[in-house]
Amino acid sequence: MNQHRDIFLMCAPEYFEVSYIINPWMEGNVAHGNRANAQGQWQALMHALQQVAQVECMPAVAGVPDMVFTANGGLLLGDQVVLSSFLHVQRQAEEAHFAAWFAARGLRVLHMPHALPFEGAGDALLDRAADLLWFGHGHRSDAACAPLLAELLDIEVQAVKLVDPRFYHLDTCFCPLQGGYLLYYPDAFDTAAQACIAARVPLEKRCAVSREDALNFACNAVNSGEHVFLNHASPALIAQLQQWGFRVHQLALTEFMKAGGAAKCLTLKMNEPRRKAGMPTRLSDDSLPAAAPAV
Numbered sequence: 009m010n011q012h013r014d015i016f017l018m019c020a021p022e023y024f025e026v027s028y029i030i031n032p033w034m035e036g037n038v039a040h041g042n043r044a045n046a047q048g049q050w051q052a053l054m055h056a057l058q059q060v061a062q063v064e065c066m067p068a069v070a071g072v073p074d075m076v077f078t079a080n081g082g083l084l085l086g087d088q089v090v091l092s093s094f095l096h097v098q099r100q101a102e103e104a105h106f107a108a109w110f111a112a113r114g115l116r117v118l119h120m121p122h123a124l125p126f127e128g129a130g131d132a133l134l135d136r137a138a139d140l141l142w143f144g145h146g147h148r149s150d151a152a153c154a155p156l157l158a159e160l161l162d163i164e165v166q167a168v169k170l171v172d173p174r175f176y177h178l179d180t181c182f183c184p185l186q187g188g189y190l191l192y193y194p195d196a197f198d199t200a201a202q203a204c205i206a207a208r209v210p211l212e213k214r215c216a217v218s219r220e221d222a223l224n225f226a227c228n229a230v231n232s233g234e235h236v237f238l239n240h241a242s243p244a245l246i247a248q249l250q251q252w253g254f255r256v257h258q259l260a261l262t263e264f265m266k267a268g269g270a271a272k273c274l275t276l277k278m279n280e281p282r283r284k285a286g287m288p289t290r291l292s293d294d295s296l297p298a299a300a301p302a303v
């Protein structure tokens with residue numbers, strides 16, 4: 009097996025449902041989900057990912073329906089993971105389950121100061137081409153996390169403010185891709201953040217997606233090598249991605265959109281080297297945790 013395959017953590021939707029409202033997508037959807045459909049959609053995503061990457065599964069737990077969104081469990085870099093501390097009480101019980109799983113997986117679990125909301129890889133996205141961590145705040149994660157993440161993980165952090173409640177996590181409207189490319193929805197950001205993104209990512213490498221694509225969760229994409237997995241993309245967006253050399257895989261994730269998530273939120277990348285290849289490191293330990301058996 010190719011040992012450089014990406015490894016993604018998923019959690020089966022055994023107990024997934026919309027049973028409370030903590031984002032605008034959930035409004036009107038309480039008890040309107042179809043778990044059998046959700047299971048089918050989740051399986052299809054897992055099987056598609058398994059064609060190009062490895063998938064690990066953590067056990068689902070009754071009473072925490074949003075734990076299916078593993079991206080929100082923490083932010084992983086090298087052998088460390090910064091555990092999330094959820095803004096909403098409805099998700100806070102997930103923290104202990106993620107912490108136990110990460111520790112058993114051999115990761116060093118780091119904590120944000122008590123009571124500082126931080127929602128993991130939902131709001132903190134690595135841009136490997138620039139060796140940069142993009143950090144979204146304004147809805148869930150607290151802006152004060154940015155310098156703490158830089159210190160804890162020894163990485164440059166670029167904070168960007170989110171302003172549209174429908175795009176409440178950075179990964180709903182921003183997706184760094186291999187090679188320094190970027191999909192994003194500019195209107196989800198304040199003007200300072202829009203200017204910052206434009207200054208840091210060259211025009212030819214950045215695609216401002218349409219409102220329609222954004223609302224179809226096109227930015228909530230999983231990228232593994234040349235592959236991009238997403239709920240739905242317009243022909244224009246598919247053409248752009250293909251022109252950049254990507255292969256687009258559309259997988260309906262409509263059951264999860266009722267809770268405000270899609271492909272990217274349903275995964276957490278488990279092998280993120282501390283530095284991109286060839287970059288000097290200020291830290292001595294560049295090791296990665298051992299992989300658990302694939303499912």
Ligand SMILES: NC(=O)NCCC[C@H](N)C(=O)O
Binds near residue numbers: 034080130269273
């Ligand atoms: N955007 C994400 O990273 N995750 C989706 C989380 C959905 C969940 N219902 C929430 O509002 O926290």
